[in-house]
Amino acid sequence: MLMVSMGVSIDGFITDRDGGFAWGPPSDEQFDFHLEQVSGLGGLLLGRRLYETMLPWETDPAMRSSDTYAAFADVWTALPKVVFSRTLDRVERNARLADAPLEEEIARMLAATDRDVEIGGPTLAAPAIEQGLVDEFHLFRQPVLVGGGTRLLPPVRETIQLELLATRTFGDRVVYEHYRRVGAAA
16 A cells, blocks of 8 residues: 655644744654554655655664664665655665656555555655555644645545544644545555
């Protein structure tokens, strides 16, 4: 399955008007949940900005400041990644630059694993959502209204019916919502 997983404000933004997201760092409880979720992935498709945001997990020893952080860094580093960028000419470690259209890269990544694949970054995810290629949405609703910024979900031309599979409220009042697109294979 292809999935989107992201922290989002109540009003649907992953960054505020200034491009910041300091309002959304995960609690220890959430971080453990993310570690479990990422450990189950078979690969990642990333836009340039998300790739660069997450690259320190692979390159900065300071990111290994606890056992949990070190475990996340190990899992993240080991995952195969395809990075979509018009400006990068190289990527690090277990990543490669996309060399085919998005649909082909998605199909290639899904065929290479028997696990779920995550697509990250709203600009990259938008066309996959619009084309009905995203099977699941994992949203971490932050208890904040930011009033503008980068939207997680694109406007869609046709209604996409979703089934709510699970919710969880973390101690810091962040609400996790897990949806599957109606008609997507389980």
